Amino acid sequence: MKNKKPLILVTNDDGITAPGIRALISVMATIGDIIVVAPDKPQSAMGHAITINNTLYLDKISKENDTIIEYTCSGTPVDCVKLAVNEILKRKPDLCVSGINHGSNSSINVIYSGTMSAAVEAGIEGIPAIGFSLLDFDWNADFEPIKSFVKKIALETLENKLPEGVILNVNFPKLKEKDIKGIKICRQAKAYYSQKFDKRQTPSGRDYYWLTGDFVNQDKGEDTDEWALENGYISVVPVQYDLTAHHTIQQLNTWNLNE
């Protein structure tokens, strides 16, 4: 039992060079042994995409004597987790952390998020997993104010274990450390995007579109992640990958599907 430190897999969707993953690595290095496997380029909004019709490249970028082992992968965040678990790691890690994302993954954003999909993939593989996101899209966002909370949540997860089939979606308000009121366990707010497309023309005259839109939250519940974040709290939403709407099965059984 020479080494009792937990083994922690670190990934993200903003890519290996993002300041957010550097902040996450620096916190995790105070807790355990680290292996980083992250996309070689930004992979935001990739959802749970995997690469099945293309090749995957994996490159070790850390040097021989580096204490933190780092790989880049040519695929999606979910590919990173699959390659880490099945090709790189000798044993199942004790924790997988993804992020820290530059920008929110609260509410309906969870479903588009590469950060969260990487964590969900780890959850499917039986690894306790957390996705971390800061409500600041800026590449130069300041992660210092939230580092102590990232550590606290990771340590509590290692100690308490997560319920089976559950991954944590953690979002941080963009506030100074002293202004953060605390950590709240929440449900995902019922919000959506009022989508708009910005229609433009190529130099040669062909129409194309950029996706854009406004976030609309009509959920007034005070138990939601949106409420927590707007009121100065860190939101923690337990996320599951059993997508079954169990509560509606009885209702659907009243349909005349077999007549």
Add this chain to the structure above:
Amino acid sequence: MKNKKPLILVTNDDGITAPGIRALISVMATIGDIIVVAPDKPQSAMGHAITINNTLYLDKISKENDTIIEYTCSGTPVDCVKLAVNEILKRKPDLCVSGINHGSNSSINVIYSGTMSAAVEAGIEGIPAIGFSLLDFDWNADFEPIKSFVKKIALETLENKLPEGVILNVNFPKLKEKDIKGIKICRQAKAYYSQKFDKRQTPSGRDYYWLTGDFVNQDKGEDTDEWALENGYISVVPVQYDLTAHHTIQQLNTWNLNE
């Protein structure tokens, strides 16, 4: 009230040329007015990916007098739905159908599936939505045996409406019509992939990987989609995009996160 036929949006993830979407269009044309917006190339396993760092092209491929209006889109299945709803359609469609996918989207496959993500996106936009998949990966799969069931499920969905926040994930066994035993409302089986990577070398000697793996179902429940399909039934799973594991919130509130 000149036209009381329902307006139906058709999409998929195998691309506009796939036989599966042609089968789906032929069924839907017997029910309502159709608009097709599908990817211009295969987009399998894209999950809920959206295009935010790239341009989107949208091309109308049907002719002026065609009764069915068809567009191709350069993006993901979810992009197709967003563009259809926000750029093409004058009013919200009465139904969105996605597929028919060449291959299963039962159990954990739902989370990687572009077919289902397109349907889920429609659900988020408040449109009743169904994803259809046949357990046959073959490009020349025979969709004839399931057409009457596709129609039945679509008509029942139009008549009964879906519960709020719920999308149907429908999978068909690869059987002759007379051998299909009926339609079952199910839960998503707890299964996973035992992943393997096939490691190869490029002609110039660089290692690369292909994702591969075996589907492992250790869920013995007879209320699952896997059980239904193995026993000759069509599986219908109500899917939700509220990913909150509500039943675990109380447990997480016992953690010492705020000390």
